[in-house]
Amino acid sequence: MKTKNKSILIHSPPDKVFRQLDNFSKTGMHMSQSSMMMMGSKLKLEQLSTHSSGVGAKYRWYGNMMGMPLDFTEVVTQWQPPLLKAWETFGNAKIIIMSWYRMWFEILPNEKGSIVKLSISYLPPKDWFYKILSFLFARWYCNWCLNNMLHDTKNNLETASH
Numbered sequence: 099m100k101t102k103n104k105s106i107l108i109h110s111p112p113d114k115v116f117r118q119l120d121n122f123s124k125t126g127m128h129m130s131q132s133s134m135m136m137m138g139s140k141l142k143l144e145q146l147s148t149h150s151s152g153v154g155a156k157y158r159w160y161g162n163m164m165g166m167p168l169d170f171t172e173v174v175t176q177w178q179p180p181l182l183k184a185w186e187t188f189g190n191a192k193i194i195i196m197s198w199y200r201m202w203f204e205i206l207p208n209e210k211g212s213i214v215k216l217s218i219s220y221l222p223p224k225d226w227f228y229k230i231l232s233f234l235f236a237r238w239y240c241n242w243c244l245n246n247m248l249h250d251t252k253n254n255l256e257t258a259s260h
Contacts, residue, residue, distance in 0.1 A: 099219050100220055109210055110256065119214070153174055167192055173186065181205050194228060200219045
């Protein structure tokens with residue numbers, strides 16, 4: 099299993115940061131918009147659970163990337179507002195460069211706002227072709243995801259307060 103971590107200072111109180119990061123449509127915005135990293139593709143988000151947040155909240159991401167189907171479900175496994183949230187893929191995840199992942203964030207109060215640590219742990223796919231793609235691109239993709247999630251949150255909260 100491989101793990102990547104990123105941290106950032108956000109000039110906003112922990113409860114506001116948590117609310118922003120708790121919203122999958124906001125934290126996953128980088129996957130639902132066409133981009134170079136997504137090879138011009140974008141994914142759709144569908145809420146599967148009756149509740150949108152908290153332990154057991156379940157979401158499905160799906161779409162295509164370069165003709166290859168992407169389809170995976172995430173379920174929230176830990177939820178402790180305003181300090182911690184964790185979620186992971188559930189079931190048979192169709193992701194090109196990973197077979198499973200777990201993401202989590204921790205929010206630490208700071209005199210200037212909040213320090214957010216965002217992490218992802220993942221397993222490479224089992225098929226040899228996708229293992230090669232994972233070896234070549236997974237670290238790069240994880241960095242892109244973590245950076246987008248943190249900077250989108252920072253920009254949204256700090257721009258809103260000015």
